[in-house]
Amino acid sequence: MRVRAAGKGKTGDAPSRPRGAGRQGKADIGYARLGGGYFDMGEKMLEGLGREQLVHMLRLMMRIRHFEDRVFELLGRNVLTGASHVYAGSEAVAVGACSAVTGKDYITSTHRGHGHCIARGGDLKLMMAELCGKKTGYCRGRGGSMHIADVAAGNLGATGVVGGHIPVATGAAVACKIKGESRIVLCFFGDGASNNGSFHESLNLAGAWKLPVVYVCENNMYGMSVPWAKAAAIKDVAKRAEAYGFEGIVVDGQLPLEVRRAVLAAAEKARGGGGPTLVEAKTYRYRGHSRSDARKYRTKEEEEYWRGRCPILLFRKLLDEKGIFSQAESDRLNEEVVREVDEAEKFAMESPYPDRTELFEDVYANWIEGEKGLVRKS
Numbered sequence: 001m002r003v004r005a006a007g008k009g010k011t012g013d014a015p016s017r018p019r020g021a022g023r024q025g026k027a028d029i030g031y032a033r034l035g036g037g038y039f040d041m042g043e044k045m046l047e048g049l050g051r052e053q054l055v056h057m058l059r060l061m062m063r064i065r066h067f068e069d070r071v072f073e074l075l076g077r078n079v080l081t082g083a084s085h086v087y088a089g090s091e092a093v094a095v096g097a098c099s100a101v102t103g104k105d106y107i108t109s110t111h112r113g114h115g116h117c118i119a120r121g122g123d124l125k126l127m128m129a130e131l132c133g134k135k136t137g138y139c140r141g142r143g144g145s146m147h148i149a150d151v152a153a154g155n156l157g158a159t160g161v162v163g164g165h166i167p168v169a170t171g172a173a174v175a176c177k178i179k180g181e182s183r184i185v186l187c188f189f190g191d192g193a194s195n196n197g198s199f200h201e202s203l204n205l206a207g208a209w210k211l212p213v214v215y216v217c218e219n220n221m222y223g224m225s226v227p228w229a230k231a232a233a234i235k236d237v238a239k240r241a242e243a244y245g246f247e248g249i250v251v252d253g254q255l256p257l258e259v260r261r262a263v264l265a266a267a268e269k270a271r272g273g274g275g276p277t278l279v280e281a282k283t284y285r286y287r288g289h290s291r292s293d294a295r296k297y298r299t300k301e302e303e304e305y306w307r308g309r310c311p312i313l314l315f316r317k318l319l320d321e322k323g324i325f326s327q328a329e330s331d332r333l334n335e336e337v338v339r340e341v342d343e344a345e346k347f348a349m350e351s352p353y354p355d356r357t358e359l360f361e362d363v364y365a366n367w368i369e370g371e372k373g374l375v376r377k378s
């Protein structure tokens with residue numbers, strides 16, 4: 001199945017049974033939990049999704065925005081310390097892509113990874129606690145902003161090493177293939193990472209071995225202060241896929257349904273043994289690279305243009321225009337989400353730090369001599 005390039009797709013009402021509904025079944029992230037809606041033919045649908053599923057996508061995008069805005073505020077007040085790279089502006093990429101895979105699939109994430117974790121259904125309380133270094137966090141406060149992982153939920157984790165996780169994602173895809181599983185891997189990374197050797201080596205093997213992986217490049221036009229246009233001689237990262245023998249697709253990263261459509265087709269292809277796809281989502285980050293970045297390398301006009309293409313505002317407008325979810329309903333949802341973030345912050349603030357005595361736990365695996373050699377102590 002081929003996917004249309006950015007701008008050519010239509011987000012019209014789907015006339016019949018939603019694409020992927022039966023296939024994704026109960027493992028579908030967040031959607032299965034909602035129940036109902038899938039088979040109601042009288043319901044207004046977009047891209048095969050009914051009202052509840054579409055509103056869930058909106059909720060996830062709002063969660064990411066408000067979580068990130070709060071993180072930025074806490075950094076400003078020095079309540080949160082260390083580096084955090086916020087995802088505001090690119091919500092449609094994580095939410096659109098994660099909506100297209102199942103809960104059994106794996107994802108890998110980046111230094112700008114909070115959005116991926118939330119789109120995957122991550123718990124805001126555990127995330128905020130992790131950012132604050134608290135014992136109740138996803139990694140018991142050991143990982144912080146750039147290293148959130150939830151392996152049990154298929155989130156293989158984020159990394160502060162740019163491009164460092166692309167071989168991890170590719171290796172996970174090798175494992176899926178060897179085991180004959182129907183799982184696939186969704187690998188997020190930035191435009192800057194696509195200039196690293198780890199990207200090229202991974203994509204080369206993924207192409208040669210037809211691995212079940214979907215590479216999602218979030219091209220937000222900059223790697224720190226360096227514009228993509230100065231860091232590479234080609235316009236689209238997606239073009240690089242051709243060199244490794246598979247398809248590269250460009251999508252509008254501000255439209256979640258467009259991202260979803262491309263990733264759904266790529267995931268279907270990967271699951272069916274058709275190998276990898278590189279999906280490049282053109283997007284933007286609203287804040288600086290990190291808190292200390294004054295954004296001197298980009299213009300106000302450029303920022304305003306992209307603010308006008310806010311993925312949440314565009315999606316709200318679409319749902320309203322299609323008679324699916326009114327602006328007033330979106331306002332109420334927005335307030336609900338703000339309360340969720342309030343609760344997450346409260347939970348994190350009230351949580352304890354790990355005890356000093358735990359400092360060396362989880363640093364080395366605990367191996368003991370078993371009957372058949374070394375085994376890991378539980």
Ligand SMILES: Cc1ncc(C[n+]2csc(CCOP(=O)(O)OP(=O)(O)O)c2C)c(N)n1
Nearest residue numbers: 112160161162190191192193220222223224
């Ligand atoms: C291997 C490595 N090189 C350099 C850095 C410093 N660094 C951190 S983020 C970043 C930019 C990455 O750009 P991109 O992949 O486009 O992601 P974005 O920050 O735009 O989301 C760089 C160079 C690093 N963390 N790791």
Ligand SMILES: [Mg+2]
Nearest residue numbers: 190191222223
């Ligand atoms: Mg970038």
